[in-house]
Amino acid sequence: MRIIRYLDEKKSLMAAVTKEENIYNLPFSDFLELVYYSRERKQSILAVVEESVNQAIPLNKRLVDLKLLVPIEAKEVWACGVTYERSKEARNYEATGGKLDAATFYDKVYDAERPEIFFKSTGDRTVGTEQDVYLRSDSNWQIPEPELGLILDKKGVILGYTIGNDMSCRDIEGENPLYLPQAKIWKNSCSIGPAILLAESVEDPYQLEIHCCIYRREEKVFEGSAKVNQLKRKFDELVSFLVRDNIVFDGTVLLTGTCVVPPNEFTLNEGDRIEIDIPGIGTLNNPVKSLVGKS
Ligand code: DO4
Ligand code: MG
Structure with missing residues (x-):
């Protein structure tokens, strides 16, 4: 499972990309928010992402259609x-x-x-x-x-x-x-x-x-x-x-x-x-x- 950030009408969104290249928006503003949420829930990052993916429908877009951002704004x-x-x-x-x-x-x-x-x-x-x-x-x-x-x-x-x-x-x-x-x-x-x-x-x-x-x-x-x-x-x-x-x-x-x-x-x-x-x-x-x- 991969995590990306992309720009959607000036808003930065985070998404999960499966092996099959299906893209699912995630309800987190950035990678660290996902990390902290998974820690709070005592779940692995992958488990949290998979839970989100299972509840969502994939975007009707391909990766090449997205304006990708740095996946993490590392200090x-x-x-x-x-x-x-x-x-x-x-x-x-x-x-x-x-x-x-x-x-x-x-x-x-x-x-x-x-x-x-x-x-x-x-x-x-x-x-x-x-x-x-x-x-x-x-x-x-x-x-x-x-x-x-x-x-x-x-x-x-x-x-x-x-x-x-x-x-x-x-x-x-x-x-x-x-x-x-x-x-x-x-x-x-x-x-x-x-x-x-x-x-x-x-x-x-x-x-x-x-x-x-x-x-x-x-x-x-x-x-x-x-x-x-x-x-x-x-x-x-x-x-x-x-x-x-x-x-x-x-x-x-x-x-x-x-x-x-x-x-x-x-x-x-x-x-x-x-x-x-x-x-x-x-x-x-x-x-x-x-x-x-x-x-
Ligand atoms: O020794 C200088 C830098 C080496 C380096 O950047 C590398 O091996 O990738
Ligand atoms: Mg180097």
């Missing part, structure tokens, strides 16, 4: 780094200028007990599907990072899964690791959506697959895929480091790292379109706009 989005071998290789290339025999802090963090976890975004910087992600004006090497996102409660319990795009500037990060926040955080540098797949509806989330295509003038210029079971660490391990001695809000999103990296010579251009698909969750589709001349 904070955090992200994990170098959790896949492919990300380590790409980072080593950035940091060493291609001298791949040099041992780097990326090699170290890949093998260390403590994972890399960084602050990625706030609600105001995060967009949903069909909304523009922006390119920084001071970077010449920018890529999307397609990632599985965990929707957490304040204790770190995984409530659901979504798709995340951790937009990144490879030149800024490669120049100096202390520039990481600038390589990762700017206006519209994070997108999530299009839905939350309820954790209770997934038998084995490590079997999820991530596909990414980038289109330039509707021609495919990059395509890549990965399976979440290529992840070096377990979700619980990543979450335990995020919540340790921290304040974590209900509805926090934790991106789990990327395994799909375009070739080193690739950089995003204004006008590109990024499509990230995780079967079972949906497709996160973002046009790319440039911030050059806008700041």
Whole structure:
């Protein structure tokens, strides 16, 4: 079962989407209201949603007809780094200028007990599907990072899964690791959506697959895929480091790292379109706009 938010005549509505893609409006204003209601009733989130669905009639609309919003207005989005071998290789290339025999802090963090976890975004910087992600004006090497996102409660319990795009500037990060926040955080540098797949509806989330295509003038210029079971660490391990001695809000999103990296010579251009698909969750589709001349 998936949960979406959509705009209906300027009103934001929440709905459940079944495996068969039938859509049922839910009587909650947002995902957290559903979470709190299920806690009060001592029922699982899925049980509450199924009860609503069983009493409702499906919308006479398809998902593509809806103007989808971010599935959750997360106060904070955090992200994990170098959790896949492919990300380590790409980072080593950035940091060493291609001298791949040099041992780097990326090699170290890949093998260390403590994972890399960084602050990625706030609600105001995060967009949903069909909304523009922006390119920084001071970077010449920018890529999307397609990632599985965990929707957490304040204790770190995984409530659901979504798709995340951790937009990144490879030149800024490669120049100096202390520039990481600038390589990762700017206006519209994070997108999530299009839905939350309820954790209770997934038998084995490590079997999820991530596909990414980038289109330039509707021609495919990059395509890549990965399976979440290529992840070096377990979700619980990543979450335990995020919540340790921290304040974590209900509805926090934790991106789990990327395994799909375009070739080193690739950089995003204004006008590109990024499509990230995780079967079972949906497709996160973002046009790319440039911030050059806008700041
Ligand atoms: O080390 C910097 C960030 C890594 C990252 O975002 C990723 O591996 O997905
Ligand atoms: Mg990333």
